[in-house]
Amino acid sequence: xxxxVVAEFxxxxxxxxxxxxxxxxxxxxxxxxxxxxxxxxxxRLPESLVPWIMLVAGLVxxxxxxxxxxxxNAHDYRLDVGGRPYNSIPAYIPIAFESGVLAACLAGFxxxxxxxxxxxxxxxxxxxxxxxxxxIDRFWIGVDARDPRFEDGVREVLEASGALRCAWIGGDAPQxxxx
Amino acid sequence: MTSAALEATPERDEPTGxxxxxxxxxxxxxxxxxxxxxxxxxxxxxxxxxxxxxxGAFALFAALTYTATxxxxxxxxxxxxxxxxxxxxxxxxxxxxxxxxxISAILLLLEVSWRTSINRFAEGMTLFAIVQAGxxxxxxxxxxxxxxxxxxxxxxxxxWPNFKSSLPWDVVAVxxxxxxxxxxxxxxxxxxxxxxxxxxxxxxRRRIYGIFALGWRGDSRHWRxxxxxxxxxGGLATPLVLSVHSIISLDFAITQLPGxxxxxxxxxxxxxxxxxxxxxxxxxxxxxxxxxxxxxxVTKNHLDNIAKMLLVTGWIVTYAYIVEAFMxxxxxxxxxxxxxxxxxxxxxxAGVYWGILFCNCVVVQSLWSRRLRTxxxxxxxxxxxxxxxxxxxxxMLIITSLHRDFLPSSWRVYTPSWIDWTILAGxxxxxxxxxxxxxxxxxxxxxxxxxxxRRELSHRAQASAGGVGARARAELEGSRA
Numbered sequence: 001x002x003x004x005v006v007a008e009f010x011x012x013x014x015x016x017x018x019x020x021x022x023x024x025x026x027x028x029x030x031x032x033x034x035x036x037x038x039x040x041x042x043x044r045l046p047e048s049l050v051p052w053i054m055l056v057a058g059l060v061x062x063x064x065x066x067x068x069x070x071x072x073n074a075h076d077y078r079l080d081v082g083g084r085p086y087n088s089i090p091a092y093i094p095i096a097f098e099s100g101v102l103a104a105c106l107a108g109f110x111x112x113x114x115x116x117x118x119x120x121x122x123x124x125x126x127x128x129x130x131x132x133x134x135x136i137d138r139f140w141i142g143v144d145a146r147d148p149r150f151e152d153g154v155r156e157v158l159e160a161s162g163a164l165r166c167a168w169i170g171g172d173a174p175q176x177x178x179x
Numbered sequence: 180m181t182s183a184a185l186e187a188t189p190e191r192d193e194p195t196g197x198x199x200x201x202x203x204x205x206x207x208x209x210x211x212x213x214x215x216x217x218x219x220x221x222x223x224x225x226x227x228x229x230x231x232x233x234x235g236a237f238a239l240f241a242a243l244t245y246t247a248t249x250x251x252x253x254x255x256x257x258x259x260x261x262x263x264x265x266x267x268x269x270x271x272x273x274x275x276x277x278x279x280x281x282i283s284a285i286l287l288l289l290e291v292s293w294r295t296s297i298n299r300f301a302e303g304m305t306l307f308a309i310v311q312a313g314x315x316x317x318x319x320x321x322x323x324x325x326x327x328x329x330x331x332x333x334x335x336x337x338x339w340p341n342f343k344s345s346l347p348w349d350v351v352a353v354x355x356x357x358x359x360x361x362x363x364x365x366x367x368x369x370x371x372x373x374x375x376x377x378x379x380x381x382x383x384r385r386r387i388y389g390i391f392a393l394g395w396r397g398d399s400r401h402w403r404x405x406x407x408x409x410x411x412x413g414g415l416a417t418p419l420v421l422s423v424h425s426i427i428s429l430d431f432a433i434t435q436l437p438g439x440x441x442x443x444x445x446x447x448x449x450x451x452x453x454x455x456x457x458x459x460x461x462x463x464x465x466x467x468x469x470x471x472x473x474x475x476x477v478t479k480n481h482l483d484n485i486a487k488m489l490l491v492t493g494w495i496v497t498y499a500y501i502v503e504a505f506m507x508x509x510x511x512x513x514x515x516x517x518x519x520x521x522x523x524x525x526x527x528x529a530g531v532y533w534g535i536l537f538c539n540c541v542v543v544q545s546l547w548s549r550r551l552r553t554x555x556x557x558x559x560x561x562x563x564x565x566x567x568x569x570x571x572x573x574x575m576l577i578i579t580s581l582h583r584d585f586l587p588s589s590w591r592v593y594t595p596s597w598i599d600w601t602i603l604a605g606x607x608x609x610x611x612x613x614x615x616x617x618x619x620x621x622x623x624x625x626x627x628x629x630x631x632x633r634r635e636l637s638h639r640a641q642a643s644a645g646g647v648g649a650r651a652r653a654e655l656e657g658s659r660a
Contacts, residue, residue, distance in 0.1 A: 030399075033397045035370070036397075036402075042402050073343065079341055084343060092342060094422070098352050099351065101355055101359060101415050102358060105412055105415055108412050112405055115400075116404050118393045121389060121390065132378075134377075135397055137630075
């Protein structure tokens with residue numbers, strides 16, 4: 001979100017109310033900043049891709065883990081241990097499994113951060129006075145100015161939902177741009 | 180107490196019913212500030228604890244340096260007892276880590292509410308225990324600078340590790356376990372590091388926590404990926420609880436030594452691991468709870484539940500001991516029978532054998548008493564017995580199976596050297612040092628999760644006057660009789 005209106009609530013219920021109302025009015029570019037996931041907001045967002053990324057990474061990791069063992073002990077340097085087959089499937093399972101878990105978890109961590117746009121140490125919302133309580137006990141909602149339905153009247157909806165205050169973030173506020 | 184939810188709980192004192200998972204009527208702001216306080220408050224007396232543990236860690240590194248520069252002969256190891264202290268300590272430490280993963284992953288999937296206040300703590304314990312465990316196999320190589328030979332890298336020699344041996348499995352299992360535990364721990368930390376950033380009293384601390392928080396804003400987009408990602412990470416850590424110690428038990432089980440060559444080993448090791456790990460959780464949690472006055476987030480309900488876990492895993496371990504002895508007799512194999520029925524209970528190390536039966540199977544039975552389960556002091560003592568007992572169990576398993584070789588002419592008695600003892604004590608010190616630093620610099624109670632859980636519980640309690648919500652209400656306010 002670059003420019004837009006943000007509003008602060010002191011309880012998640014207010015945020016949920018505002019989110020539901022704005023969604024009903026047709027707003028799509030909504031954001032919230034909360035100390036913990038708020039059910040009424042998070043459940044309305046599209047599904048995350050993270051589990052799929054982890055699944056693919058896990059399968060690739062497990063296959064690679066198996067392949068390395070097969071290549072080392074059965075192909076490149078055939079190793080006979082106690083007459084067991086060169087490609088000894090049961091003996092190769094533990095490492096293949098662990099490699100799969102390792103790859104999935106690494107991919108999951110990177111995916112959570114990457115899809116969230118992190119690490120990013122500075123963000124415009126940090127400029128808002130009092131925003132630091134978004135990680136403690138305040139619940140913020142943001143309406144992006146690029147939303148096709150955006151109009152300054154959105155403040156009234158937010159205030160009617162119980163917002164403590166509203167603020168404009170980003171460049172020039174629309175009132176200042178228009179003469 | 181009546182049905183009005185947590186606002187009705189008047190004071191932040193000890194719980195009356197002892198069943199609540201979170202007490203007090205503080206606002207989220209007060210709760211956050213209280214839980215972040217150990218990060219900002221000066222630590223006048225704990226400074227000495229840091230100094231003592233740092234000295235112990237120094238002794239550890241001195242002993243390891245001495246070992247690496249002089250040779251493995253400094254240890255008490257001999258032939259046939261080639262594994263000895265290094266492997267005992269390795270198995271013991273890695274086992275301790277398992278309770279952390281059990282609490283944070285399995286109890287996360289089961290949506291157990293008493294997990295929330297203690298999971299970060301237990302994950303930290305896991306991480307630091309794996310660090311200790313990892314030292315031992317590397318130094319046990321004798322030439323630790325060749326440890327990288329365990330990794331399949333293209334070399335001039337043109338040979339590869341033998342992946343049909345269980346030892347490379349260990350390397351992969353333990354390093355995966357360490358990495359996954361770290362990722363899981365750090366992911367869970369992000370929202371709390373952001374809270375620490377936003378409440379930090381000085382600009383320098385704000386910057387440091389800001390860097391580690393990676394710019395977390397609690398954005399709805401963050402939560403969307405984080406929630407499901409964290410859950411799947413937990414789901415993947417769950418099989419690790421079972422697989423890592425199973426793989427380690429295979430180091431023993433796939434050999435043909437009497438006392439080791441047994442199919443019960445994987446479940447037996449996993450249960451023992453969780454048993455000793457929960458004992459370590461108690462050992463660390465009871466003092467921390469008293470020092471940081473965490474009585475309203477780590478309630479008697481938590482202690483009670485941990486104690487019950489000790490009792491359950493203690494019985495699994497007891498069952499394994501019985502099966503071990505029975506199978507040795509039932510096999511009819513003279514070597515198995517000698518190890519399990521003569522050597523262990525009646526020979527050189529008989530004291531260890533009966534000692535572990537007392538520590539692991541008898542002492543824990545005191546936890547049938549609800550009064551002892553909710554008494555921090557009693558639980559601490561029981562946990563100490565379990566720690567010693569579980570270390571002794573690994574001593575018994577490794578030493579008694581090895582010191583009586585198949586030929587009586589090869590029999591030797593094993594006694595550890597002072598270097599062995601220094602290294603063991605040193606790892607305990609190093610572990611405590613890392614743990615104290617963790618308590619000093621990291622929010623060790625998951626604040627964000629706690630706030631979320633508090634809201635969920637109060638919602639559930641308010642939503643229904645009885646029936647479905649009754650349990651939630653009981654968990655919230657401690658009124659369940």
